[in-house]
Amino acid sequence: MDGQANGFKQLMLTMGPILIFVVMIFFLFRSQQKENKRRQEMLTKxxxxxxxxxSGGIHGIVSNVKEHxxxxxxxxxxxxxxxxxGVSAVIEKEEKESK
Structure with missing residues (x-):
């Protein structure tokens, strides 16, 4: 019986870090997907x-929207x-009014 308990402890010591790694990877991919979705919505609006x-830091006003x-x-x-x-951000109206 002692051998089985030892084997279980060894399994848990091995699986613990692997499980933590898998959970971290899941959250990283999930946050990246959310960011991509938010960026795509920003570009379409x-x-x-x-x-x-x-992305080069140039500020300007959109005068025409084309397909790409x-x-x-x-x-x-x-x-x-x-x-x-190449567009990294849209400056919101609140930011414009505060300047």
């Missing part, structure tokens, strides 16, 4: 007139075409 920040890109006005008579994946 961008419309003409929204102020955006690109945005035309962003960054200064008077200066417009650039940015891939949708």
């Amino acid at each position: 961008i419309k003409t007139g929204d102020k955006v920040v690109t 890109t945005f035309i962003v006005k960054i200064a008077d008579n200066v417009k650039i075409e940015v891939n949708k994946s």
